[in-house]
Amino acid sequence: METVxxxxxxxxxxxxxxxxxxxxxxxxxxxxxxxxxxxxxxxxLVNSLYGSEVKEAIAKVGFDVSKALISDGExxxxxxxxxxxxxxAVGVGLDRTSTIVALGGGVVGDIAGFIAASFMRxxxxxxxxxxxxxxxxxxxxxxxxxxxPQGKNLIGDFYQPKLVxxxxxxxxxxxxxxxxxxxxxxxxxxxxxxxxxxxxxEKRIDEILNLETDAxxxxxxxxxxxxxxxxAEDEKEEGLRAILNYGHTIGHALEAVTNYKKYRHGExxxxxxxxxxxxxxxxxxxxxAALERQKELISNFGLPVAYHNLEKEQIIKAxxxxxxxxxxxxxxxxxxxxxxxxxxxxxxxxxxxETLEELGG
Amino acid sequence: METVxxxxxxxxxxxxxxxxxxxxxxxxxxxxxxxxxxxxxxxxLVNSLYGSEVKEAIAKVGFDVSKALISDGExxxxxxxxxxxxxxAVGVGLDRTSTIVALGGGVVGDIAGFIAASFMRxxxxxxxxxxxxxxxxxxxxxxxxxxxPQGKNLIGDFYQPKLVxxxxxxxxxxxxxxxxxxxxxxxxxxxxxxxxxxxxxEKRIDEILNLETDAxxxxxxxxxxxxxxxxAEDEKEEGLRAILNYGHTIGHALEAVTNYKKYRHGExxxxxxxxxxxxxxxxxxxxxAALERQKELISNFGLPVAYHNLEKEQIIKAxxxxxxxxxxxxxxxxxxxxxxxxxxxxxxxxxxxETLEELGG
Numbered sequence: 001m002e003t004v005x006x007x008x009x010x011x012x013x014x015x016x017x018x019x020x021x022x023x024x025x026x027x028x029x030x031x032x033x034x035x036x037x038x039x040x041x042x043x044x045l046v047n048s049l050y051g052s053e054v055k056e057a058i059a060k061v062g063f064d065v066s067k068a069l070i071s072d073g074e075x076x077x078x079x080x081x082x083x084x085x086x087x088x089a090v091g092v093g094l095d096r097t098s099t100i101v102a103l104g105g106g107v108v109g110d111i112a113g114f115i116a117a118s119f120m121r122x123x124x125x126x127x128x129x130x131x132x133x134x135x136x137x138x139x140x141x142x143x144x145x146x147x148x149p150q151g152k153n154l155i156g157d158f159y160q161p162k163l164v165x166x167x168x169x170x171x172x173x174x175x176x177x178x179x180x181x182x183x184x185x186x187x188x189x190x191x192x193x194x195x196x197x198x199x200x201x202e203k204r205i206d207e208i209l210n211l212e213t214d215a216x217x218x219x220x221x222x223x224x225x226x227x228x229x230x231x232a233e234d235e236k237e238e239g240l241r242a243i244l245n246y247g248h249t250i251g252h253a254l255e256a257v258t259n260y261k262k263y264r265h266g267e268x269x270x271x272x273x274x275x276x277x278x279x280x281x282x283x284x285x286x287x288x289a290a291l292e293r294q295k296e297l298i299s300n301f302g303l304p305v306a307y308h309n310l311e312k313e314q315i316i317k318a319x320x321x322x323x324x325x326x327x328x329x330x331x332x333x334x335x336x337x338x339x340x341x342x343x344x345x346x347x348x349x350x351x352x353x354e355t356l357e358e359l360g361g
Numbered sequence: 362m363e364t365v366x367x368x369x370x371x372x373x374x375x376x377x378x379x380x381x382x383x384x385x386x387x388x389x390x391x392x393x394x395x396x397x398x399x400x401x402x403x404x405x406l407v408n409s410l411y412g413s414e415v416k417e418a419i420a421k422v423g424f425d426v427s428k429a430l431i432s433d434g435e436x437x438x439x440x441x442x443x444x445x446x447x448x449x450a451v452g453v454g455l456d457r458t459s460t461i462v463a464l465g466g467g468v469v470g471d472i473a474g475f476i477a478a479s480f481m482r483x484x485x486x487x488x489x490x491x492x493x494x495x496x497x498x499x500x501x502x503x504x505x506x507x508x509x510p511q512g513k514n515l516i517g518d519f520y521q522p523k524l525v526x527x528x529x530x531x532x533x534x535x536x537x538x539x540x541x542x543x544x545x546x547x548x549x550x551x552x553x554x555x556x557x558x559x560x561x562x563e564k565r566i567d568e569i570l571n572l573e574t575d576a577x578x579x580x581x582x583x584x585x586x587x588x589x590x591x592x593a594e595d596e597k598e599e600g601l602r603a604i605l606n607y608g609h610t611i612g613h614a615l616e617a618v619t620n621y622k623k624y625r626h627g628e629x630x631x632x633x634x635x636x637x638x639x640x641x642x643x644x645x646x647x648x649x650a651a652l653e654r655q656k657e658l659i660s661n662f663g664l665p666v667a668y669h670n671l672e673k674e675q676i677i678k679a680x681x682x683x684x685x686x687x688x689x690x691x692x693x694x695x696x697x698x699x700x701x702x703x704x705x706x707x708x709x710x711x712x713x714x715e716t717l718e719e720l721g722g
Contacts (some may be wrong), residue, residue: 145482148448
């Protein structure tokens, strides 16, 4: 088993990564300073696959465990669902020492974390991510939220878990499309931070897509290390953390114009990363070889490198509404080599238009 | 003008206390590093009294100011009202650099703070408290929340304002009952922290009840200093901060059994403080003179020292449901002299029954 520490002073925590480690969850919880009540929040699909195993693992060491199911899908990551979960938390008698365990992907983790952050002004929170995306990204770093009808994650908090447990085993039941979408964020870590890791991904494409244990554990571990390093320096997204949005500026715009239906988040980010690489190339920051390597790795992981049937002007309009726009200026994260990025507003609207033109497949 | 600093590292902020200082609010906001958009959250009554003045003070220095009204009353401190406020925040286009100004008493401050804490994972927050209770207590220290049908403040956060502006002027329009209820928390500060302040209150009863400027500014300033000192040592209520709950254990039980209708919070706390003093006396911690001084000051401020027409057993049942109960044990804050308290679980049920018996007037 690998362990990554997220170093945040009194809010520090461990990410445990391994094969078939869900069974030890009870023992891991015993190591934390928490009370006897645990509420598992999950969705029906994940519950049918791993719900009993996780509940039993926690209950057998003496915790008083309840479960709450929420419907799967971004549209249920809402204040209405949050209200139901607060009712459940009250109903099962959670107190300030109790713990919420998020068992699922990003939707479950985000809303369960929001409940943990706000119930009684914050109770213990443990993440058991069951998708690649959640294991390498959303379960680490403390961003929790629900959606508002007018925008994703508009209502939320920074709230760190006490523990993250990423079991490679659960990835075997993922749909292939979901698996691949998660890999977009993994590629991102290579581009923004670690060219050796990028090279590792290039060399191990088949092992990764075949979910070979060693490759996956290395991939999840290194991704978490990079995210942990960034978050440790900038917990509340006041500076460095912005680099985690590499590929996300245009990615979010693509998600928005397609009402979050056409693309998985990772697919939109994949196209967004190609866009960012092209923009960097246009500005003379990045050479053509590095642009091609990004495109190729994205493509080899089965992710899209272009968009289809979308209006360029709609995408530009969506860009201007991005949460990250400050005083009307769009900031982009651009790589100047693989493994190194800068944050810049030094782009013309023409650069963006041209890039979108080239990407519209 | 007096200034009290709340010392919380990067989250430090100032409390400005003075007479007729609302007019300077725009200038104070300019000293903060905030964006151009401001949303004032207030209620219809406060709006009719001070809404225009505050809006103008902020707008005249160039901020883009909007206003949202919420109904007055604890029952509107709900997730439903929060939802309306999120809609408003989106509607007026608040971004991450925007500021929410809470103009009102505890209800307005608590819910406006909850919105500020959670909108876009936290935007700037400024408190302009308009009741004694809010000026000396609820606007300082970062507790923000909404109610759940099953419990007050069950959904919330610790979220510090960037600034608190307490204008003595606004207290002149308070109902007398509201004014007196706020003074209960002021007496509390004397008992838990500062016997000289307690003696000051004893000596200046008439000036305080007549709202004489010097006395009130001293009262608000010293109260804020004491609260700030406690909060600076224990921001998230993990230890020392519990002493702020002096009188609140039985106070909350009295509020709960009367559905938060019969007593103002401060009135329930007043009776709770008499109960705590009696308990301390029974346990041999406090002498009878100190017990009598507390009772007398509470009474001289026009606050109740006994309850009427309530079932003792109902109060005991409510006590056992208190948020602060840990593993079934009720902790009490008891004074061992005026100006000094301890936290103890060393009380028999008999002590509590007897005390409630004596208090049932």
